[in-house]
Amino acid sequence: MFKDNDILAFTLAHPEGAEPASFTTAQGLTLDIWDSGIFCLTPPNPGRKDIILSCGVHGNETAPIEIVRDLAKALLSGQLPLAHRLLILIGNPPAINAGKRELEENLNRLFSGAHAKGGSDNGERRRAKALEEAVARFYNARPGAERQDALRLHYDLHTAIRGSRHEKFVVYPFLHGKPRSREQVMFLAACGVDTVLLSESPTTTFSYFSTQQFAAHGFTVELGKVRPFGENDMSRFAAAAQSLAALVSQAELVLPPYDETKLNLYRISRVINKTSEAFRFTFGEDVENFTPFPQGHLLAQDGDLEHRVALAEEAVIFPNAKVAIGQRACLLVTRTQLD
Numbered sequence: 001m002f003k004d005n006d007i008l009a010f011t012l013a014h015p016e017g018a019e020p021a022s023f024t025t026a027q028g029l030t031l032d033i034w035d036s037g038i039f040c041l042t043p044p045n046p047g048r049k050d051i052i053l054s055c056g057v058h059g060n061e062t063a064p065i066e067i068v069r070d071l072a073k074a075l076l077s078g079q080l081p082l083a084h085r086l087l088i089l090i091g092n093p094p095a096i097n098a099g100k101r102e103l104e105e106n107l108n109r110l111f112s113g114a115h116a117k118g119g120s121d122n123g124e125r126r127r128a129k130a131l132e133e134a135v136a137r138f139y140n141a142r143p144g145a146e147r148q149d150a151l152r153l154h155y156d157l158h159t160a161i162r163g164s165r166h167e168k169f170v171v172y173p174f175l176h177g178k179p180r181s182r183e184q185v186m187f188l189a190a191c192g193v194d195t196v197l198l199s200e201s202p203t204t205t206f207s208y209f210s211t212q213q214f215a216a217h218g219f220t221v222e223l224g225k226v227r228p229f230g231e232n233d234m235s236r237f238a239a240a241a242q243s244l245a246a247l248v249s250q251a252e253l254v255l256p257p258y259d260e261t262k263l264n265l266y267r268i269s270r271v272i273n274k275t276s277e278a279f280r281f282t283f284g285e286d287v288e289n290f291t292p293f294p295q296g297h298l299l300a301q302d303g304d305l306e307h308r309v310a311l312a313e314e315a316v317i318f319p320n321a322k323v324a325i326g327q328r329a330c331l332l333v334t335r336t337q338l339d
């Protein structure tokens with residue numbers, strides 16, 4: 001295998017193309033390296049879950065990368081058993097090496113084929129295609145009959161640029177009317193996530209791709225705030241790390257019954273896109289995610305276009321005036337219940 005079972009060090013040493021290779025551990029776990037940062041782990045008798053854990057889709061979101069690295073170390077060293085097939089994806093290795101969110105384009109806006117539309121070819125576009133292919137290869141690897149019974153999961157782990165009134169939250173992609181999974185919400189609660197944003201429209205994010213194309217339970221999981229390597233307080237991620245370890249190592253998890261009183265549920269009421277270089281928010285960089293504003297409040301100015309709160313109250317998520325023109329600059333959310 002490789003030094004210290006460290007998939008991150010290996011990935012960052014081979015950021016753009018690793019030779020496919022296969023190893024088997026003393027415990028009989030097979031590790032297949034499909035490409036740089038793409039690791040498929042298969043136990044001798046896989047359970048019913050096909051689990052994808054992705055991290056580093058944004059290169060400066062380091063805490064999830066460390067969580068996944070440590071989980072892989074525990075599995076490959078035999079310290080933790082693996083009960084299910086597991087695909088680990090370290091999203092954007094060149095951006096991680098550069099300590100940047102992205103090099104040329106936001107990788108998390110290039111899925112569901114967006115990598116092939118408009119724009120010129122670049123590393124992020126090639127990577128989105130490679131990640132899509134890895135997801136398809138992983139989920140389609142089970143034989144037909146078995147495939148129907150498999151439970152497909154994809155947790156795309158991130159950290160947010162701004163502070164947040166709810167530190168840990170998920171974006172639950174649009175399911176086109178299919179019911180949301182209360183069991184999944186309770187698993188996420190075990191990870192320390194008490195806040196769920198229900199998306200109500202298609203997007204080009206990684207979690208929407210797996211949800212839409214492969215009927216996976218997929219989520220963008222925001223675990224805290226962006227910090228450089230070495231500056232994360234890993235105690236803040238302990239519940240998430242432990243719950244993910246339990247998920248991959250136990251045949252079935254015992255979760256508490258669904259309890260909405262312990263959750264903050266929001267629906268995404270509006271997506272604000274940046275249409276010009278004149279785009280400005282009316283509030284400062286210290287305004288946290290989930291800060292609410294009253295009806296009529298002017299949130300942003302985009303040239304002649306004004307963005308005001310339309311509902312009685314809406315809160316801002318991921319406000320970022322520095323995104324490229326045409327990209328999402330902010331989400332607005334409002335309280336809701338699970339449908």
Ligand SMILES: O=C(O)CCC(=O)N[C@@H](CCC(=O)O)C(=O)O
Pocket residue numbers: 058108158159160161162171205207220318319320
């Ligand atoms: O803090 C921010 O501004 C961005 C944090 C982040 O990377 N969030 C994801 C959310 C993806 C989704 O909507 O499912 C992103 O913007 O890609």
Ligand SMILES: [Zn+2]
Pocket residue numbers: 057058061158159
């Ligand atoms: Zn991110």
